[in-house]
Amino acid sequence: MNRRNTISLAAALACAAALATAGTANAQSDTDKIKAAIDALHAGLSSLDINKIDALWAHEPYVMAVQPRDKTISVGWDAVHKSFEGATSFWAELKVTQQVAPTIHVNGNVAWAQGIALAGGKSKAGAEVVGAPTFEADVFEKRGDRWLFVSHSAFRVPQ
Numbered sequence: 001m002n003r004r005n006t007i008s009l010a011a012a013l014a015c016a017a018a019l020a021t022a023g024t025a026n027a028q029s030d031t032d033k034i035k036a037a038i039d040a041l042h043a044g045l046s047s048l049d050i051n052k053i054d055a056l057w058a059h060e061p062y063v064m065a066v067q068p069r070d071k072t073i074s075v076g077w078d079a080v081h082k083s084f085e086g087a088t089s090f091w092a093e094l095k096v097t098q099q100v101a102p103t104i105h106v107n108g109n110v111a112w113a114q115g116i117a118l119a120g121g122k123s124k125a126g127a128e129v130v131g132a133p134t135f136e137a138d139v140f141e142k143r144g145d146r147w148l149f150v151s152h153s154a155f156r157v158p159q
């Protein structure tokens with residue numbers, strides 16, 4: 001192989017490596033943003049701040065949520081918002097933390113995550129819940145550079 005072909009081959013390999021790395025870095029960046037959205041949901045719940053929670057969601061008719069105290073699935077933005085309002089108004093104190101880091105998969109502009117959080121606190125009625133493990137499954141849509149929740153399911157781990 002002559003010098004010119006060697007340089008062309010090296011340049012092609014460098015370009016291929018740069019493209020592969022860019023795709024990986026982009027996917028990692030999306031994964032980090034999704035993890036940050038999950039952490040922000042936990043922080044919003046822990047602060048009992050419905051506005052922080054609302055900002056994380058796509059306000060669409062197809063969003064859905066089910067929470068540990070729910071008896072039905074909330075479908076549509078108004079119902080999901082009302083479900084989170086009910087959750088934040090039930091608690092006097094709440095702390096939600098990640099127990100098992102979420103497993104996150106990104107496929108284009110859609111992603112999903114599963115993990116286990118610990119939820120504990122005191123209800124306004126005075127009942128205390130100490131670190132109840134909760135399975136979480138979330139679905140996200142990418143809007144610009146943000147990942148918004150379109151589905152959140154949280155179920156207490158059977159004891």
